[in-house]
Amino acid sequence: MNCTTLLRLRYYTTYHLNQRILQLKNASGPTKVDDALQLFDEMLQRQPPPSIFQFTKLISVIVKMKQYSTALMLIKQMKLMGIPANIYIINISINCHCRLNQVAYGFTLLATIFKQGHPPNLATYSTLIHGLVLADRVFEAVELFKKLLREKVCEPDQITFGIVINGLCKVGHTSKALELLRYMESGSCKPDVVQYSAVIDSLCKDRMVDNALELFSHMTEKGVLANIIAYNALIQGLCNFGRETEAAKILMGMEEKGISPGVDTFTILVDSFCKKGCVKDAELAVQAMVRRGLHPNVITYSALIDGYCLRGEIEEAENVIDRMMEQDIVPNIITYSILINGYCKKKQIDKARHLFQEIQDKGLIPDVITYNIMLQGLFLSGHPATAIELFNKMQETGQAPNIYTYRILLHGMCKNSQCYDALALFRSLESKELMEDVGLYSILIDGYSKCGKHDLAMDLFDELCVKGLKPNVRTYTVMISVLCQQGLLGKAKDLLRKMDENGCLPDSVTYNVIVQEFLKEKAFQEAEILLEEMISRGFSTDSTTFEMLLNQIPSTGQDSPMQTIIQKLINIK
């Protein structure tokens, strides 16, 4: 064999190998990891061994599959075979350790490579910063980032900035993220649509949708073209605050700009309309997407089913399943869970149980949420014994109960006059997460107070405080109600003030509970103060409170403050 032939052969095998790695990268299926491992073994045995580039590529594929321990093992094997690591391999290695919650080890590697004379590059630092973010150590991530800038270690790129911006958004420091975005604008590494979208999304989650809209137009003015991700974030943000009409306008606006909304964009709208109870509008959105040649998927239809169920229109929900079948869209466990939930809420427990069985016969495996839905349904329909049976069965089938399961269980038991059993079950729990769950405490306090055991309810409240747990709105509301039932209105009011001081704002339920009690006691002045306060905080009365107020008109006279309050309430409604 002459030299040219040898080169050609080498070129051919390299090309062939690259093709196989590429195929693997785009493959999907259960054997993907095994195939990758097999290829790796094959590569190790080759003589001469393939280049480090190919090993790097293959290991990257494995990292993309989130098989971090495997990737690390392979890197170790390469080392044993005498294939020297390069900075790429080292960076991959650091990344894997970070993903496995071992940032500290990542930093150890950094020290090692320094010693070995491999200079770390920007990717090394970005990986470590990302590692800190993943470990919720965002503050340290920012510090490291600042250090890079300050000491001019290397020039951060969009990826580095993106990691830090995402980290800041993740911990709710959106304004800091925004600052960093401005900093980028002023420097040479300009932000692109990805960094803008992250901040837009974060602003939406902070309820600052208008600021998000502003940033969106600012981005456009800067000449950065919005993509579908930015639009979806904005549309989702608007929908979350009931601004579906604006969201729909944005959607149409994006089409005018030549960016086609996707199935998921429309699905955000469909879901939002459904949650609002406007299934008609949701159906219109479905029609609009179909007109554009987009096919609603299982998520879209599941949202619709939920919408119909929420309105109690079970038959319509069932029809959606048929519509899906006609289009060969296979309902999944979530779709069925939503429908089962619909049945349960309508107390059609037999239908729920039937469907629950039917899907299992089809081979679908109910998950925790499906079981939770069924449990709640059984309790609601007055079948506590069957519920307990199912609770045992779910554990036998390997579905571990979660915190929701226990809340449903304890609540169901209390409602079915099994308070003592509920407490006994609670006492038998061994997980810290469950023992320290204020939700479970609230349920038990509520349960005990409703069966007249006020002193036990109070004891439980003291217990959770002694444990150092923070009561939430519901806990406080339940306790306020307990105090009122014992005629301790003054103490109830003290607790209302105390929750405020503890940074737990009362909600409309809290106010309605306490106002009603004051009205019952004809303590109108107190009631007035609280009503003014609740109105100023943007809450309104429920129908019962409002009716009670109207009944006071004859006894309070024409120009009483109560009249003014009633007028205000009418204006709100």
Add this chain to the structure above:
DNA sequence: TGACACCTCA
């Protein structure tokens, strides 16, 4: 895409 606990019982 799906699940939980606070009010309204005359």
